[in-house]
Amino acid sequence: MRLVILGGGESGIGTAILGKKKGYEVFVSDFGKIKGNYKEVLIINGIAWEEERHTEDLIFNADVVMKSPGIPDKSPIVKKLLEKGIPVISEIEFAAPFTDATIIGITGSNGKTTTTMLTHHLLKSAGLNVGLGGNIGKSFAWQIADNKYDSYVLELSSFQLDGIMNFKPHIAIITNISPDHLDRYDYKYENYIDAKFRITMNQTEDDFLIYDADDEAINDWFKTHSTKAKLIPFSLIKTFSEGAYIKNNKMEVKINQEEFTMDTEHIALEGKHNMKNAMAATSVAKLMQIRKATIRESLSNFQGVEHRLEKVLKIHNVQYINDSKATNVNATFFALDSMNTPTVWIVGGVDKGNDYNELMSLVREKVKAIICLGVDNKKIIDAFGNVVDMMIEVTNMNDAVKMAQRLSEKGDTVLLSPACASFDLFENYEDRGIQFKQAVKSL
Missing domain, CATH: 3.90.190.20 (Mur ligase, C-terminal domain)
Structure with missing residues (x-):
């Protein structure tokens, strides 16, 4: 099987390492320059590569192509591949079948990095053997090649979700949806919304979708679409028998007939939007059966994310x-x-x-x-x-x-x-x- 990778950044190199380990014939092609440290990795692992060009003869003989998220579907090379019927997928789609770890996937226009980091912090503090990847940190594919994690918390951009076919997280979160990256979606907001909801398209009745029930775009989507996943909403203004909400300056999370409460003043993150991020992350922690004391402690000592307020x-x-x-x-x-x-x-x-x-x-x-x-x-x-x-x-x-x-x-x-x-x-x-x-x- 020939695996061609477009883009020699973190996700491209990670996919190359995993592909090589799984017996693929691997070729990396980058239209720009590949960073020196990544080149070294390719050379050490005996992986063929090129930079500052895409040689079509070396690309169009692929069985499968992994495209880095930064390359738009409209780029000429991707268009030609699709015309030839060669599958073009994202790193997440390529890597997921090679792990049986529990996957928590987090997407949204804003808050996804904070929610991803906080969720990882909650699970790690509870002693779980958990990896952090996707749009942040070390490539998901690379971690699967090198490590043996029992679960992964992945931050997923709409671009990564565009390139999935069978990928499904056991727990999915949509933090919110607002117009972003519309230049990549023909300036149609509904195309971008649909891209975000791809996170739940393969989920089954055994999986969970945690979402912002105050978000207009999310609520509109549910009027005309559905998912098989079990829904867990969170809100600043509504209350639920199953879900998370804020009432009388307390965060309340009710999942599987269990209730978790915490005074919002003890949560380290500030601001209304961060209360939503905290509710989403706590919902995951409850689904993963983390102890209440651990959740409280983790929410009160979380440091936040660099470059975010x-x-x-x-x-x-x-x-x-x-x-x-x-x-x-x-x-x-x-x-x-x-x-x-x-x-x-x-x-x-x-x-x-x-x-x-x-x-x-x-x-x-x-x-x-x-x-x-x-x-x-x-x-x-x-x-x-x-x-x-x-x-x-x-x-x-x-x-x-x-x-x-x-x-x-x-x-x-x-x-x-x-x-x-x-x-x-x-x-x-x-x-x-x-x-x-x-x-x-x-x-």
């Missing part, structure tokens, strides 16, 4: 917050919603089809100045130019942070929450967040 420093009584991971409007909505002080907001980057109107009332209420950090800021200026007193454009992080310091006064917050992708000025959102933290520390 991360408090950096307080300088002259101004709090600097790094929310670089907010790459869409909905994520920034959560960030602004949790601000309790006048805010200098650093925003901008590569717009993925954003509608800034959703932020209008929060910007009016909380934002005193806007710093646009992007190559093209026209949409942001058009949206908020008349709403805030002060609007400034910059093209690097140092200028953004220095300007924010000038515009802020005691008791304010400086918030980096870009609502956009980072590729115009930065390598990725991590690079953007790290540059922000360095700039703040050198003030």
Whole structure:
């Protein structure tokens, strides 16, 4: 069997290692450059590879092709493969049959990284032999090749779910759905929603789907679609006989005739959206029969996720917050919603089809100045130019942070929450967040 891998990043290299171990003839092809450390891994393992091109003769003889999530279905090479009837799948689809571990799959437009990390933290603290992968950390396929975990917590993007046929998690979570990556879905929101719900398409009556019952897009989907999985909703406003909710400042989780309660003030994560992430993760912990005391302790000592509403420093009584991971409007909505002080907001980057109107009332209420950090800021200026007193454009992080310091006064917050992708000025959102933290520390 010939396995061709498009993309020599973390997921591509992990799939190559697993494929080789399982007896496939493996070839890795990357249209860009492959990082030095990944090349070394390929060479050590005797895996054939090429970079800065796709040689069609070496690709079209594949029995199966694994495509990295960053490569769109519209790319010419993928189109040709599909025309030839060669299956193009994601790493998750390729790797899953090689493990009998319990899989917990987490998707959503926002909150999926926090929910994934928190779920992993809950299970690991309980002593479970559990791996963490998917969209974060070490490749799922690589872990299956190297380790023997009893369960995996996987963060799954819509791109990874686009490439599945038979993959099914035992427990699936959809944290929420809001418009994102619409450039990859023909600018049709319903295509993106359907992509997220692929997480449950192969689930059976023995599996579980945990979801946000306050989410409009999710509720609309359920009006015309169904899943065989057992449904476990969570909500800030409704209550359930089976599910999770907040009532009188207590989180209550009822699953399998068992009840778990905890005062929300003892949960380490702050903000309404994080209460939802906590309810989703706790629902998994209850399904995995983790002890109540362990769940309480884990929820109260969880450190949060880097680049997600991360408090950096307080300088002259101004709090600097790094929310670089907010790459869409909905994520920034959560960030602004949790601000309790006048805010200098650093925003901008590569717009993925954003509608800034959703932020209008929060910007009016909380934002005193806007710093646009992007190559093209026209949409942001058009949206908020008349709403805030002060609007400034910059093209690097140092200028953004220095300007924010000038515009802020005691008791304010400086918030980096870009609502956009980072590729115009930065390598990725991590690079953007790290540059922000360095700039703040050198003030």
